[in-house]
Amino acid sequence: xxxxxxxxxxxxxxxxxxxxxxxxxxxxxxxxxxxxxxxxxxxxxxxxxxxxxxxxxxxxxxxxxxxxxxxxxxxxxxxxxxxxxxxxxxxxxxxxxxxxxxxxxxxxxxxxxxxxxxxxxxxxxxxxxxxxxxxxxxxxxxxxxxxxxxxxxxxxxxxxxxxxxxxxxxxxxxxxxxxxxxxxxxxxxxxxxxxxxxxxxxxxxxxxxxxxxxxxxxxxxxxxxxxxxxxxxxxxxxxxxxxxxxxxxxxxxxxxxxxxxxxxxxxxxxxxxxxxxxxxxxxxxxxxxxxxxxxxxxxxxxxxxxxxxxxxxxxxxxxxxxxxxxxxxxxxxxxxxxxxxxxxxxxxxxxxxxxxxxxxxxxxxxxxxxxxxxxxxxxxxxxxxxxxxxxxxxxxxxxxxxxxxxxxxxxxxxxxxxxxxxxxxxxxxxxxxxxxxxxxxxxxxxxxxxxxxxxxxxxxxxxxxxxxx
Amino acid sequence: xxxxxxxxxxxxxxxxxxxxxxxxxxxxxxxxxxxxxxxxxxxxxxxxxxxxxxxxxxxxxxxxxxxxxxxxxxxxxxxx
Numbered sequence: 001x002x003x004x005x006x007x008x009x010x011x012x013x014x015x016x017x018x019x020x021x022x023x024x025x026x027x028x029x030x031x032x033x034x035x036x037x038x039x040x041x042x043x044x045x046x047x048x049x050x051x052x053x054x055x056x057x058x059x060x061x062x063x064x065x066x067x068x069x070x071x072x073x074x075x076x077x078x079x080x081x082x083x084x085x086x087x088x089x090x091x092x093x094x095x096x097x098x099x100x101x102x103x104x105x106x107x108x109x110x111x112x113x114x115x116x117x118x119x120x121x122x123x124x125x126x127x128x129x130x131x132x133x134x135x136x137x138x139x140x141x142x143x144x145x146x147x148x149x150x151x152x153x154x155x156x157x158x159x160x161x162x163x164x165x166x167x168x169x170x171x172x173x174x175x176x177x178x179x180x181x182x183x184x185x186x187x188x189x190x191x192x193x194x195x196x197x198x199x200x201x202x203x204x205x206x207x208x209x210x211x212x213x214x215x216x217x218x219x220x221x222x223x224x225x226x227x228x229x230x231x232x233x234x235x236x237x238x239x240x241x242x243x244x245x246x247x248x249x250x251x252x253x254x255x256x257x258x259x260x261x262x263x264x265x266x267x268x269x270x271x272x273x274x275x276x277x278x279x280x281x282x283x284x285x286x287x288x289x290x291x292x293x294x295x296x297x298x299x300x301x302x303x304x305x306x307x308x309x310x311x312x313x314x315x316x317x318x319x320x321x322x323x324x325x326x327x328x329x330x331x332x333x334x335x336x337x338x339x340x341x342x343x344x345x346x347x348x349x350x351x352x353x354x355x356x357x358x359x360x361x362x363x364x365x366x367x368x369x370x371x372x373x374x375x376x377x378x379x380x381x382x383x384x385x386x387x388x389x390x391x392x393x394x395x396x397x398x399x400x401x402x403x404x405x406x407x408x409x410x411x412x413x414x415x416x417x418x419x420x421x422x423x424x425x426x427x428x429x430x431x432x433x434x435x436x437x438x439x440x441x442x443x444x445x446x447x448x449x450x451x452x453x454x455x456x457x458x459x460x461x462x463x464x465x466x467x468x469x
Numbered sequence: 470x471x472x473x474x475x476x477x478x479x480x481x482x483x484x485x486x487x488x489x490x491x492x493x494x495x496x497x498x499x500x501x502x503x504x505x506x507x508x509x510x511x512x513x514x515x516x517x518x519x520x521x522x523x524x525x526x527x528x529x530x531x532x533x534x535x536x537x538x539x540x541x542x543x544x545x546x547x548x549x
Contacts, residue, residue, distance in 0.1 A: 205505075439507035441507050
């Protein structure tokens with residue numbers, strides 16, 4: 001059975017929640033069984049995740065039963081949710097009681113521990129591919145997002161590789177700092193459960209006292225963070241915080257500046273904490289590379305080396321392998337954690353393995369003489385905003401569909417939106433906030449006379465950014 | 470002096486969270502979509518700049534509402 005090893009951790013503590021309540025692995029599996037018992041195997045279930053014992057227990061129960069969850073964040077907007085309900089027509093919903101607005105007019109099959117399980121009448125029971133175990137969103141959703149199809153092998157192989165290179169043991173305690181429905185947050189949950197470790201569960205963030213009160217009592221040994229998390233830790237003067245329980249910290253979800261990597265590497269070294277920079281994508285379940293902590297100070301701009309069981313190659317524009325050092329090309333990953341493929345409709349969930357273990361990452365990279373990899377650019381126009389992938393062309397299109405002339409550029413964590421009509425500023429800001437669910441601080445609106453284009457009408461982004469630094 | 474501080478303080482909140490002056494008194498963490506962890510960090514940065522102070526970690530995480538912020542700034546000799 002999927003996640004079979006969990007049963008052998010029986011009396012060990014799986015979860016610690018904010019109210020100091022603890023749950024054993026036996027309790028995790030028991031609750032998981034109860035909710036999964038009421039649903040048919042090989043059906044699709046919309047799962048709105050929280051970092052809570054009932055949420056994760058339910059999730060494990062569904063995976064073990066062969067129910068396929070599609071994961072959402074707890075703050076998903078009702079419009080997005082409805083839109084995806086109409087596209088994927090799931091048979092079931094598993095949602096926090098606090099979000100019953102997502103299932104109006106539906107009587108729950110079960111309501112327990114802050115969650116409700118609902119069966120939807122409009123659900124179609126169409127075939128799901130036998131290898132399909134889980135469906136994740138790739139990014140901040142705009143319109144109809146591409147979903148990533150994952151198999152049980154994807155999940156297990158990635159979790160095992162992570163346990164291996166981080167050296168996770170059953171004595172570790174990971175405190176949650178990322179949403180469960182975010183592939184990086186989920187990979188921390190998977191790998192620590194499979195190691196028989198403890199998860200310290202909270203939806204409070206680093207900027208809240210609740211988080212640090214829990215930190216003091218539960219004494220976690222680890223957490224993960226996107227670049228933005230490390231900006232926050234810096235602001236909280238991480239170097240001065242007494243956090244003796246920490247054993248290792250991980251960083252992924254976008255590129256942390258080499259200056260900050262260097263800074264955190266040296267602070268962590270002083271505190272006896274291993275600081276591990278990592279690289280991945282939802283398309284590879286989560287993780288593809290890691291920088292061994294001993295190298296963080298020496299190679300602070302590197303994503304490191306492939307995870308155990310995986311391999312990298314670099315290819316040029318005609319897909320030929322690049323052998324030499326320090327030559328840039330598209331980074332291609334091979335490994336058992338490469339997803340089956342994308343889905344854009346319910347019928348796509350019947351498809352099998354389209355990637356065949358090979359992922360063209362869309363990132364441009366180089367390799368040094370020691371075999372370490374460096375991301376130097378991107379093939380497609382997207383930014384990472386607070387760890388979420390946001391496609392610049394999609395956002396541009398979204399604004400233009402409203403009849404507003406616009407061009408999008410910028411850098412990670414700060415998208416610049418160029419408009420020619422200053423009257424549209426407010427409309428665009430509210431449109432962006434609503435469709436991306438990102439804090440408006442992520443967007444800077446700039447009004448210019450004309451958007452520079454070449455003779456064929458293509459926007460000249462380099463000119464756009466040069467003119468207005 | 471104190472009125473000047475009050476204006477400065479209000480301006481930071483109004484600009485940072487894009488709210489109206491009459492919403493200020495009830496403003497607290499997560500009562501408006503823009504006051505999440507991202508908005509909180511921007512708020513702290515702007516308050517530090519505006520009043521030329523460096524907030525301690527405990528004060529950063531306790532600054533959970535508009536009113537509480539005034540009490541906290543009082544610890545840094547900023548009178549309202």
